[in-house]
Amino acid sequence: MKLFRRHKHPHGPEMLDCEAVMQQLWDYLDEELSPDRMAAIQSHLAMCARCYPQYEFERSFLTALDRAQQEHSDPAGLRDRVAGALRAEGMVEI
Amino acid sequence: MNDETDAKRDRDRAFQREALVCLADVTRYALALTRNEADADDLVQETFLRAYRSWDRYEPGTECRGWLFTICRNQFLNSRARAQREVALEAPELEARQAAMVHDTVRNSPLEETWLRADLAPAIQRALGELPEVLRSAVILVDMQDMKYDEAARVLEVPVGTVRSRLFRGRRLLQEALLTYAQDAGYAPSDTQADRGSDR
Secondary structure: OOOOOOOOOOOOOOOOOOHHHHOOHHHOOOOOOOOHHHHHHHHHHHHOOHHHHHHHHHHHHHHHHHOOOOOOOOHHHHHHHHHHHHHOOOOOOO | OOOHHHHHHHHHHHHHHHHHHHHHHHHHHHHHHOHHHHHHHHHHHHHHHHHHHHHHHHOOOOOOOHHHHHHHHHHHHHOOOOOOOOOOHHHHHHHHHHHHHHHHHOOOOOOOHHHHHHHHHHHHHHHHHHOHHHHHHHHHHHHHHHOOHHHHHHHHOOHHHHHHHHHHEEEHHHHHHHHHHHHOOOOOOOHHHHHHOOOO
């Protein structure tokens, strides 16, 4: 799960409307925007009663996805199996 | 002869140091792709065998995990005859707006809390498994393996914009599937369902 850092805006706040924020919300959550745009969206979310719940909703969803990863029931057994196959292939340092 | 033995030993050590340490991540990716532990085991073993045989083509110090994911996915797609590879995609911005509609549907219900229910994990895994592979892989790589869009693009061998479209579409479809599940299970009110097609 990515960490949500605080983004500082070096040139003062850029004003964005709700539509622009909604269109870039996932890019924001994925930290794929420029530092300026990250800061602008962060400022908007801090003030906007309409967009902030949407942000919380999507963030909770991404947290749930991250937590839902399926884990192998026998990782040690699989490791042994892979190691055995690699030895049979000629790998010596394992 | 000794030089040759030393070189092989170094090669094997490098494989262990860079590739085998990714076994847990490759296993999770294979499980998400196959949705079946026995098939995932076969896929993981084949991935590491192919990687070992091709190790001379790997550039040391580059993103080994991504390289292994590419091998894993190609092997998976080959075994499935590249089924479900083509999916019509909307513009990412449209997908983001449509996702906001899911939120509108549940605005007055505690679905944020529902997302985080421990017993929702099997439903998430099931919904993920029902996504077309191209959408599922984008979601797994970015949301579960924490890859940036450009890293995922290299694994999937597509442009960054395509990753973005697939990711946003996959997330929206997952949310819709989970919303239906939550409503059926009584976690979210179903009387708001009529609003689902409305625009903002």
